Amino acid sequence: MSSKKIAIIGGGNLGSAIAEGLLKSGFSKAADITITKRNTATLGRLKDQGVNIEADNGKAVAWADIVLIALKPYNVKEVLAGLKPLFKPGQVLISVVTGILIDDLEKIVGGDMPLVRAMPNTAIAIGESMTCICHKFASEEQVQFVESMFNQLGVTVSIDEKLMDAATVLGACGIAYALRFIRANIQGGIEIGFDVRTANLIAAQTVKGAAELLIREKRHPEEEIDKVTTPKGCTIAGLNEMEHQGLQFIAH
Ligand SMILES: NC(=O)c1ccc[n+]([C@@H]2O[C@H](COP(=O)([O-])OP(=O)(O)OC[C@H]3O[C@@H](n4cnc5c(N)ncnc54)[C@H](OP(=O)(O)O)[C@@H]3O)[C@@H](O)[C@H]2O)c1
Structure with missing residues (x-):
C-alpha cells in the first residue's frame, strides 16, 4: 500500500473511476485520496468509503504528494494556472486529459515540475485499462510510482509522447472498435x-x-x-x- 497522498482534480467519470480503482486494489487508503469537483454532491459513493471530498482545488493540491488532473481539456489552462503558486518541489503532476501535451502543461505550470501524461481507457472502471504513459522532468522513482499506480487499474506501458495520439486511437478509441x-x-x-x-x-x-x-x-x-x-x-x-x-x- 502506498503512503503517498493523491489529489484527483476533476472527479468526473475518469477521476472517480481512478479513485475507486486505487481503493479497491488496496493501493491507497481512503484517507490518502482527495477528490475535487465544483459540485461535490455527486461524489457520495466515494465519501461513504472515507475518501476526502473537496470543492477547493487549492486545499487538495497543498495537501498532496501527487496531483492528478482529470478535467475536460478546456478547463485545464484556467484551473492549473490558478494552482501554479501552490505546487511544491517533489510533487508530481499527472494529466489524463486528452490532447493536452506535456509542452502545454510545462507552459502553464513552468519550472521543472515532474510531469506525466497518461492515456487510459474506459475499462479503467473495472481495473482492466490499457494505459500509455510518457513523462518529462520525472525521476525514475517517480515514473515507477506512477506506473505502479496505473498497474492497479490495468496494464501500463511507457511510450514516447509523439505516439500519444496513436495510443489514443489504438487504446482508448480501440474499446469502441x-x-x-x-x-x-x-x-x-x-x-x-x-x-x-x-x-x-x-x-x-x-x-x-x-x-x-x-x-x-x-x-x-x-x-x-x-x-x-x-x-x-x-x-x-x-x-x-x-x-x-x-x-x-x-x-x-
Ligand atoms: N472517460 C475516459 O475513459 C477517458 C479516457 C482517457 C482520457 N480521458 C480524459 O479525461 C478527462 C476527463 O474525462 P471524464 O470523462 O471523466 O469527464 P467528466 O466526467 O466531465 O469529468 C470532468 C470533471 O471535472 C470537474 N470540473 C470541472 N471544472 C472543475 C474545476 N474548476 N475544479 C475541479 N473540478 C472541475 C467536473 O465536475 P464539476 O462540474 O462538478 O466541477 C467534472 O466532473 C477528459 O479530458 C478526457 O479526455 C477520459
Whole structure:
C-alpha cells in the first residue's frame, strides 16, 4: 500500500473511476485520496468509503504528494494556472486529459515540475485499462510510482509522447472498435438462432478468450487462427467472407 497522498482534480467519470480503482486494489487508503469537483454532491459513493471530498482545488493540491488532473481539456489552462503558486518541489503532476501535451502543461505550470501524461481507457472502471504513459522532468522513482499506480487499474506501458495520439486511437478509441466488432457478432448470433442475452454472452466471452490467448500465452493471432481453421470448414469460409466484405488483416 502506498503512503503517498493523491489529489484527483476533476472527479468526473475518469477521476472517480481512478479513485475507486486505487481503493479497491488496496493501493491507497481512503484517507490518502482527495477528490475535487465544483459540485461535490455527486461524489457520495466515494465519501461513504472515507475518501476526502473537496470543492477547493487549492486545499487538495497543498495537501498532496501527487496531483492528478482529470478535467475536460478546456478547463485545464484556467484551473492549473490558478494552482501554479501552490505546487511544491517533489510533487508530481499527472494529466489524463486528452490532447493536452506535456509542452502545454510545462507552459502553464513552468519550472521543472515532474510531469506525466497518461492515456487510459474506459475499462479503467473495472481495473482492466490499457494505459500509455510518457513523462518529462520525472525521476525514475517517480515514473515507477506512477506506473505502479496505473498497474492497479490495468496494464501500463511507457511510450514516447509523439505516439500519444496513436495510443489514443489504438487504446482508448480501440474499446469502441472492439465493441462494434462484438456487436456485429451478437447480431450475427441472433440471426443464426440465439436469443440476445445468450448471443451477447457467447460473443463477449469469445472475444475475451481470444484476447487472453494473446496476452497470457503471448501468441500471434495468426497462430491461433490456424488452429481453428480446418480445411473446407466454416472458420475459413467466415474469414474469407470477412475479407471479401472489407475486413482485412493488412492495412492499405
Ligand atoms: N472517460 C475516459 O475513459 C477517458 C479516457 C482517457 C482520457 N480521458 C480524459 O479525461 C478527462 C476527463 O474525462 P471524464 O470523462 O471523466 O469527464 P467528466 O466526467 O466531465 O469529468 C470532468 C470533471 O471535472 C470537474 N470540473 C470541472 N471544472 C472543475 C474545476 N474548476 N475544479 C475541479 N473540478 C472541475 C467536473 O465536475 P464539476 O462540474 O462538478 O466541477 C467534472 O466532473 C477528459 O479530458 C478526457 O479526455 C477520459
